[in-house]
Amino acid sequence: MEKLLPKAKQTEFHWLKLAKKRQLTKTIFFLEFEIPQSLQVHFQFEAGQYVTLKYFSMGQWNQNDFSMTSAPYEGKITLGIKINYEKSSAKDLFENLKVGDLLEVSEPKGRFTLVSKPHEFRTIIGFAGGIGITPLLSHFKNILRNEPRTRLFLFYGNKTKEDIAFKNELDELMNSHSDRLKIYYFYSQEKIGNGLFEGRLNEKKVALIINQILLLDDTDEESTIWDAVDEVLICGKGEMIKSVANACYHHGIPKRNIHFELFEEFNEDIYPVEKDFPLIEDIEVDFKLLHHQYSSKLKNNKVRLLQQLLIQGFPVPYSCKSGICGSCECVLEEGDVELLENEYLTEKEEKAGIILACMSVILSKNIKVNFDLN
Ligand code: FES
Numbered sequence: 001m002e003k004l005l006p007k008a009k010q011t012e013f014h015w016l017k018l019a020k021k022r023q024l025t026k027t028i029f030f031l032e033f034e035i036p037q038s039l040q041v042h043f044q045f046e047a048g049q050y051v052t053l054k055y056f057s058m059g060q061w062n063q064n065d066f067s068m069t070s071a072p073y074e075g076k077i078t079l080g081i082k083i084n085y086e087k088s089s090a091k092d093l094f095e096n097l098k099v100g101d102l103l104e105v106s107e108p109k110g111r112f113t114l115v116s117k118p119h120e121f122r123t124i125i126g127f128a129g130g131i132g133i134t135p136l137l138s139h140f141k142n143i144l145r146n147e148p149r150t151r152l153f154l155f156y157g158n159k160t161k162e163d164i165a166f167k168n169e170l171d172e173l174m175n176s177h178s179d180r181l182k183i184y185y186f187y188s189q190e191k192i193g194n195g196l197f198e199g200r201l202n203e204k205k206v207a208l209i210i211n212q213i214l215l216l217d218d219t220d221e222e223s224t225i226w227d228a229v230d231e232v233l234i235c236g237k238g239e240m241i242k243s244v245a246n247a248c249y250h251h252g253i254p255k256r257n258i259h260f261e262l263f264e265e266f267n268e269d270i271y272p273v274e275k276d277f278p279l280i281e282d283i284e285v286d287f288k289l290l291h292h293q294y295s296s297k298l299k300n301n302k303v304r305l306l307q308q309l310l311i312q313g314f315p316v317p318y319s320c321k322s323g324i325c326g327s328c329e330c331v332l333e334e335g336d337v338e339l340l341e342n343e344y345l346t347e348k349e350e351k352a353g354i355i356l357a358c359m360s361v362i363l364s365k366n367i368k369v370n371f372d373l374n
Pocket of ligand 1: 317319320321323325326327328329344356357358359
């Protein structure tokens with residue numbers, strides 16, 4: 001999947017040979033790269049991570065990020081790539097890249113990962129929209145292989161049946177692990193005669209899923225499957241993630257257990273601010289980012305610091321937007337902010353003035369921050 005997030009960190013690339021190429025649906029294709037012995041140390045990864053492809057297309061160099069569908073134990077890199085429109089670099093890549101060609105591929109990165117718990121009984125739920133299935137496929141294969149006690153539920157939304165990517169691979173996984181994996185497909189533009197599975201994955205649909213699918217727990221009659229959920233993985237478009245993440249949160253899943261990966265630029269907060277603050281207007285922000293010094297004026301403090309800078313087009317790094325991953329950490333050098341939530345910084349770091357921009361509400365007319373912590 002093509003991700004449009006800002007590229008804040010230095011990326012190391014290596015040449016990899018394309019081993020397979022296949023069209024999966026009308027708009028999604030599959031690439032598989034071989035990792036030679038000499039490069040294996042650079043391509044060790046965790047389920048849920050992504051790589052950047054660097055390629056020349058339509059008269060310019062492109063760098064786009066794509067989540068891997070392969071699991072770490074498979075020893076290869078496989079990707080699902082969506083062609084969003086006719087004249088795109090992704091379409092060009094699909095048409096011109098041939099098996100045997102070499103392409104520049106970055107070392108894996110990304111924080112959409114889970115701590116493996118092979119000895120625990122866990123229940124993990126995945127929500128995927130369209131090409132958002134890619135990192136979930138990596139996670140699900142990995143968990144099925146390494147966590148024999150974990151059960152998985154996947155809710156996968158597409159426009160129509162024809163748009164489902166990786167259907168064969170998902171069916172094979174479900175058939176070979178029918179006791180631990182259940183997959184439910186949803187269609188936003190196809191009638192299948194059952195309203196539950198028609199329409200988008202959103203807040204309302206999550207409520208129906210909880211009440212109609214995750215209601216009975218055969219392993220524990222005292223509770224429901226939903227009561228037993230340990231982690232939620234969500235991947236897709238920003239609106240879908242926001243809606244599903246809020247639904248999960250309002251139905252009792254702590255934010256630190258809701259993990260999501262945004263596949264598009266999305267400048268809204270995922271979770272709304274649940275507290276009132278004094279209104280501060282005409283705020284001056286000075287900040288250092290990627291060795292550049294910037295100044296910016298903000299209209300007021302109604303929106304958190306990260307979002308305001310993203311809306312203005314600054315390439316501030318972020319991932320979770322909910323105080324969990326630490327991607328947006330920076331030092332507050334002048335001024336005041338209130339950190340709404342923090343699941344990442346230690347007490348010592350907070351005392352040293354480190355804040356998370358995604359969770360910071362500005363409380364002074366001027367602030368100065370530094371994102372170049374290293
Ligand atoms: S983006 Fe994850 S902590 Fe801010």
